[in-house]
Amino acid sequence: MSTNRTNAASWLRGTTIRKGTTTPATRSHTPQTQTSSSIVFSGGVKDGSGRTSEYFSMDDQCPVCKSDRYLNPKLRLLVSSCYHKMCESCIDRLYTLGPAPCPVCGKTLKKMTFIPQTFEDLVVEKEVAIRRKLAKEFNKRREDFPDLRSYDDYLQEVEDITFNLINEIDIPETQARIAAYRKENAAFIELNQQREEAYVQALKEQEEAERRERQLRAEEIRRAEEEERDAREGERRALIDNLENSDADAARLVAQARAEALKRAAARTAAAHQAVFAQQQETMRLRAAQSAVVVPDQPHVPLLDGYYAYEDLCGLRSSYFDPASDAVRRDKEGIMRAGGYRVEEAWERALRYAVAGLDITPPLGEVSMPLPITSRVDADVAMASV
Amino acid sequence: MDAVEKANAERQRRWVKDQKVGEGTYAVVYRGRELATGRKIAIKKIKVGQFKDGLDMSAVREVKYLRELQHPNIIELLDVFSSKTNLNLVLEFLDTDLEMIIKDRSLVFLPADIKSWMAMTFRGLEFCHRNFILHRDLKPNNLLIASDGQLKIADFGLARDAADPGYKMTCQVITRWYRPPELLFGCRYYSTAVDIWSVGCIFAELMLRIPYLPGESDMDQLKTIFRALGTPTDEEWPGHTKLPDYVSVGQFPRTPLRDLFTAASGDTLNLLSKCIIFEPRKRISARDALYHPYFFALPYPTHPSKLPKTAAQTAAASRPPDEVDGNVDPGGGAPAGVGKAAPPKKLKRKLSGHDLSRNIARKLDFTAS
Numbered sequence: 001m002s003t004n005r006t007n008a009a010s011w012l013r014g015t016t017i018r019k020g021t022t023t024p025a026t027r028s029h030t031p032q033t034q035t036s037s038s039i040v041f042s043g044g045v046k047d048g049s050g051r052t053s054e055y056f057s058m059d060d061q062c063p064v065c066k067s068d069r070y071l072n073p074k075l076r077l078l079v080s081s082c083y084h085k086m087c088e089s090c091i092d093r094l095y096t097l098g099p100a101p102c103p104v105c106g107k108t109l110k111k112m113t114f115i116p117q118t119f120e121d122l123v124v125e126k127e128v129a130i131r132r133k134l135a136k137e138f139n140k141r142r143e144d145f146p147d148l149r150s151y152d153d154y155l156q157e158v159e160d161i162t163f164n165l166i167n168e169i170d171i172p173e174t175q176a177r178i179a180a181y182r183k184e185n186a187a188f189i190e191l192n193q194q195r196e197e198a199y200v201q202a203l204k205e206q207e208e209a210e211r212r213e214r215q216l217r218a219e220e221i222r223r224a225e226e227e228e229r230d231a232r233e234g235e236r237r238a239l240i241d242n243l244e245n246s247d248a249d250a251a252r253l254v255a256q257a258r259a260e261a262l263k264r265a266a267a268r269t270a271a272a273h274q275a276v277f278a279q280q281q282e283t284m285r286l287r288a289a290q291s292a293v294v295v296p297d298q299p300h301v302p303l304l305d306g307y308y309a310y311e312d313l314c315g316l317r318s319s320y321f322d323p324a325s326d327a328v329r330r331d332k333e334g335i336m337r338a339g340g341y342r343v344e345e346a347w348e349r350a351l352r353y354a355v356a357g358l359d360i361t362p363p364l365g366e367v368s369m370p371l372p373i374t375s376r377v378d379a380d381v382a383m384a385s386v
Numbered sequence: 387m388d389a390v391e392k393a394n395a396e397r398q399r400r401w402v403k404d405q406k407v408g409e410g411t412y413a414v415v416y417r418g419r420e421l422a423t424g425r426k427i428a429i430k431k432i433k434v435g436q437f438k439d440g441l442d443m444s445a446v447r448e449v450k451y452l453r454e455l456q457h458p459n460i461i462e463l464l465d466v467f468s469s470k471t472n473l474n475l476v477l478e479f480l481d482t483d484l485e486m487i488i489k490d491r492s493l494v495f496l497p498a499d500i501k502s503w504m505a506m507t508f509r510g511l512e513f514c515h516r517n518f519i520l521h522r523d524l525k526p527n528n529l530l531i532a533s534d535g536q537l538k539i540a541d542f543g544l545a546r547d548a549a550d551p552g553y554k555m556t557c558q559v560i561t562r563w564y565r566p567p568e569l570l571f572g573c574r575y576y577s578t579a580v581d582i583w584s585v586g587c588i589f590a591e592l593m594l595r596i597p598y599l600p601g602e603s604d605m606d607q608l609k610t611i612f613r614a615l616g617t618p619t620d621e622e623w624p625g626h627t628k629l630p631d632y633v634s635v636g637q638f639p640r641t642p643l644r645d646l647f648t649a650a651s652g653d654t655l656n657l658l659s660k661c662i663i664f665e666p667r668k669r670i671s672a673r674d675a676l677y678h679p680y681f682f683a684l685p686y687p688t689h690p691s692k693l694p695k696t697a698a699q700t701a702a703a704s705r706p707p708d709e710v711d712g713n714v715d716p717g718g719g720a721p722a723g724v725g726k727a728a729p730p731k732k733l734k735r736k737l738s739g740h741d742l743s744r745n746i747a748r749k750l751d752f753t754a755s
Contacts, residue, residue: 295692296689297687297688298686298687298689300681300682300687302677302681303509303676304509307516322551324550324551325551337624338568338571338626338628338629338666339574339575339576339577339629339666340568340576340580340667340669341576341577343551345518345548345577346548346549346551349547349548
C-alpha cells in the first residue's frame with residue numbers, strides 16, 4: 001500500500017499524519033473547514049446524515065501552484081468536475097473571470113463546479129459520485145421484476161452504464177441509454193423515490209419512538225428510586241420518633257422496624273419482577289402479532305388422551321411367586337439393580353397384557369378395522385424373509 | 387394369483403411413488419402420494435435378499451412397533467406391502483427434523499418453543515413407555531417435524547419391548563452422545579430410563595444449540611459425562627461399580643448446571659437435572675415429567691403451528707414435486723429422518739462411519755442392477 005509507505009516515511013521525517021485516525025481533526029466537516037475563499041464550496045460525497053467529511057492531509061500540495069500546508073496553513077484542495085485537485089487560491093485566480101480550461105487536462109471548468117474531496121483516492125471519489133447519481137434514478141428493486149433473471153439483467157445493465165461512465169467509454173451512447181431508461185421508467189423512478197422516502201421517514205419515527213421509550217423508562221426508574229429513598233427516610237424517622245416517645249424495649253423496636261423494612265423491600269422487588277414479566281409478555285405478544293395467523297398458546301396439558309383416567313380393575317401386588325425373576329430380585333446390589341431394571345415393570349406388563357380389553361364388548365356384525373394394516377403383514381414379512 | 391397376492395397388489399395400487407429422496411444401506415426412501423387423496427407420503431423400500439439372514443432386524447422392529455403405536459407424536463405407519471422381493475413401508479411424510487432446526491442458526495428459540503418441543507417429545511415417549519416399548523435411539527435427528535409443527539418420534543429400528551426378567555438386552559444401542567452411563571458401562575438389564583437420559587441430552591441441546599455431551603469414543607463419552615455432571619459416588623448410584631464394563635475414568639467434581647445454562651429458569655434446570663440423574667431408578671419417568679412444574683409455569687408452551695421453521699420447510703410447502711431431483715442429500719430439506727436408513731451393522735456403527743456406510747450402499751446398488 002502506497003499510503004502506508006508515505007505514512008511511514010512521513011513518520012520518519014517527523015511530520016504528523018492525522019489521516020487514518022478518527023479524531024475530528026483528520027476529517028473536518030464542511031462548516032469548520034478553514035477557507036480563504038469567499039465562495040462556500042459544497043457538494044461532494046455526503047454521508048448518511050448529509051454532511052461531507054472532507055479529506056485532509058498534512059502532505060497536501062496544490063498540483064497547480066505547488067503551494068503546500070507549510071507555506072499556506074489554510075490550504076484547502078478542491079476537486080474539479082474532471083477530478084483534478086487544486087487549491088482555493090488557484091481556483092479564485094483562474095476562474096473568477098468566468099469559465100476557463102483546466103490546467104491539467106484542458107477541460108472547460110466553472111468555479112461553481114468544484115467540490116470538496118471526501119476520499120483520498122480520486123478514482124474512488126469519482127466512482128462514488130457516479131454511483132450515487134445513478135442510484136437516484138436506477139432505483140428499481142427485486143419486487144419490481146417478475147423473476148430473478150430479469151432483475152439480474154437489469155443489474156447487469158446498470159453496472160455496464162456505471163463502468164462506461166467511470167472509464168469514459170462511449171459517453172454519448174451511455175448518456176443516451178440513461179435518457180432512454182429515464183423516459184421509459186419515469187413512473188417507476190418516482191414511485192421508488194417515494195418508497196425510499198417513506199422508508200427513511202419510518203426509520204426516523206421508529207428511532208424517535210425508541211428514544212421516547214428510553215426516556216420514559218429512565219424517568220420511571222428515577223421515580224422508583226426516589227420513592228424508595230423517601231420510604232427509607234420515613235421509616236428511619238418513624239423509628240426515631242418511636243424510640244423517643246415509647247417506653248418499650250429499644251432493641252425490640254429496632255428489630256421490629258427492620259423486619260418491616262425488609263418486608264416492604266421484598267414487596268418492591270416483587271413489583272419490579274412483575275413489571276419485567278409484563279414486558280416479556282409484551283414482547284411475546286408482538287412476535288405473535290407478526291405471524292400471519294394468530295394462534296393463542298395454550299396452557300400445558302400433560303396427556304392428550306384419557307388413558308389413565310380409568311381405574312384399573314385389578315391391582316399390582318407387592319410381590320408374586322415368580323421363579324423366573326428370582327435371580328433379579330436377589331441381586332440387590334449388583335448388575336441388574338444398577339441398570340435400573342425393575343421386576344415390577346415386567347409384572348405390570350404381564351398383568352396389563354393379560355387383562356387389557358377384557359371389558360370391551362366384542363363388536364357385532366361387520367368387523368371394522370381400525371388400522372389399514374392387518375395380520376397379513378406378518379405373512380408378507382414371513383414370505384419375504386424366506 | 388392367490389388371495390394374499392391379490393390383496394397385496396390392491397394395497398400397492400393405493401400409493402404412487404414419485405422420486406427417490408434418500409438412500410441408506412438397507413432401505414431406499416421415496417417421496418410419494420396417496421392415489422385417492424393426493425396426500426404426501428414417504429415410501430421406505432427395504433432391500434431384501436441382499437443379506438443372507440433374510441429381512442433386516444431393524445425393518446422387522448420398525449414394522450412390529452409402528453403398527454402398534456398410534457399417537458400424534460409418533461410417526462404413522464400407513465401401510466405395508468411387498469413388491470417382488472422388497473418390503474415397502476408407507477410412512478407419513480415429514481418435512482424436517484429437530485437436528486436441522488437446531489443447526490439453523492437463523493432461528494431463535496424462545497423458552498416457550500423449547501417447552502413445546504419437550505412436551506411433544508415426552509408425550510410421544512410416554513406413549514411408547516406406556517406400551518412397554520423402549521425406543522433406544524432418541525436423538526434430534528430422529529425427532530421429525532411435520533408441516534403443522536407437530537414433533538414425531540421416528541426410526542423404531544432399534545426399539546424393543548421391555549425384557550422379561552433375566553433376559554439380556556444389548557447395550558450397544560443409542561447414538562453415543564445420547565447414551566446413558568449404564569449402557570456405557572455395559573449393563574444388560576435396563577429400563578425405560580435409558581430413553582429419558584437421551585431426552586435430557588436433547589433438552590440441553592435445544593438450549594445450548596450444540597450437542598451437550600459430545601464424546602469422541604465410548605471411553606471419552608464417559609469422561610465427557612462425568613466432567614459435566616461429576617463422577618457418581620456409590621451412594622449416588624449404588625452398584626454401578628459392579629457393572630460388566632465398569633472402568634474408572636477418574637474423579638471429576640460436580641459443576642452446577644446453572645454454570646452452563648445461565649439463562650434457564652429454576653424449573654427448567656430441575657427437570658433437566660432429573661432427566662440426567664445417574665441412578666436409573668431415580669431418573670424421572672416420561673409420565674412424571676409431563677406433570678413437572680416446568681410445563682405448567684409461564685410462559686405457556688408455543689402452539690406447534692408457531693414454532694420456528696427452517697427455510698427449507700417453509701419453501702417445501704409451496705414447492706411443486708417435480709422440482710426435487712433424484713438424489714437429494716438428507717441435509718437438503720428431504721425427509722431426513724425417514725430417508726436416513728440404518729446400515730445393517732447399525733449396532734456397531736461409529737459416528738464417523740457415515741461415509742463408509744454410504745459407500746457400501748452404492749456398491750450394493752451396483753450389484754443389484
